[in-house]
Amino acid sequence: MREVEYLIIGQGIAGTVLGYQLLKKGKNVLIIDKGHEHSASYVAAGVVNPLVLKRLTLSWRALEFLDFAHSFYPELDEMLSIQSFHRAKLNKLISSEDEQLFWEKRWHSVPLDGIAERELEFLKDKNFKTDFKKGSVKGTAWVDLKKLLNTFREYARDKDILIEETFDYLDLECRNYRNIVFEKIIFCEGASCTSNPYFDFLPFSLNKGELITIKCPALNLKEIYKKKVFVLPLGNDLYRVGATYDRDFEKQYDAQLKRKELIEQFEAIFNCEYEIVNQESGIRPAVKDRRPLLGQHPLLKNFYSFNGLGSRGCLMAPKLSEELIDFMENGVDLNSEVDLNRFYQS
């Protein structure tokens, strides 16, 4: 029999940051994860960006989340002796006069002072297909999630706080799971949460996304560029290009078509030879009202959820994990927009 304070199900970005924050507070934690094969975090580009680039608005609570992420990831990297957090400028590519006017208008009206550069810059690189200008967002970064998740997994293995298997809901009782006795259980299963019978009332609106990785020695980009797709430099001439969004993937899905879509969008920006070296997909745990799903089960008071991170898990997970812990440990109310009780209160 093993006794723990916190049993965490899932080691995507949600389970990882939550596990780390609890361990940092001296809590006795055990994580169960079936592997990264179906994890959205493992395929995600990991861009940390406060702006909705299409509309040029700030995403929800963006600046609080961004601020927190900037101190959180370097601290976690230091504990794991890795560098997974990379500061990198994110540039919106602008090709028409209308887009330019929109940038100027939004810069004043949002306002974007301190968040994005006011002046647009001409791009002189011959690899760009047209005479683009770039509008730069400040404070952006990307997290090398494969590195972060793999290293945290090794760390958890070494500390004997990881069980690598599928969690079976049929074996769960109020305070026991097989030979484990827990005080609290937190479900961080991402999109797989739709199979969780305890939280089946949560209104997910899952969204599948595809990404390709290309090798392109002619490009020498140091910054991230975004038109319809983003192009993110990984180093060693490798770039991630993505992503697609598809809500109807359960009815039909053609990965070849998605690949074609990404290629066309990449070729609409760049003029150079490249080779596709990888293609991956994942399912974003998005929610109908576009807010995360944190909090306590309505009846089983030691059952919790940390989910619904949608398409901005890297930006939001660190600060939200802290808020969930404050709720569980100190009874501090959750922000009403994330509290999952919004879906069961009449």
Ligand SMILES: Cc1cc2nc3c(=O)[nH]c(=O)nc-3n(C[C@H](O)[C@H](O)[C@H](O)COP(=O)(O)OP(=O)(O)OC[C@H]3O[C@@H](n4cnc5c(N)ncnc54)[C@H](O)[C@@H]3O)c2cc1C
């Ligand atoms: C193509 C794509 C690109 C993206 N790009 C970005 C980006 O640039 N920036 C950004 O912030 N976000 C991005 N996202 C969104 C981001 O991936 C999600 O917000 C985030 O990964 C959700 O993390 P999670 O931990 O909740 O879920 P997941 O990452 O899916 O993790 C869930 C974990 O739980 C495990 N699990 C599930 N069920 C069980 C079970 N029964 N037993 C044991 N283990 C279980 C899974 O194996 C997995 O490891 C992207 C997503 C996609 C698909």
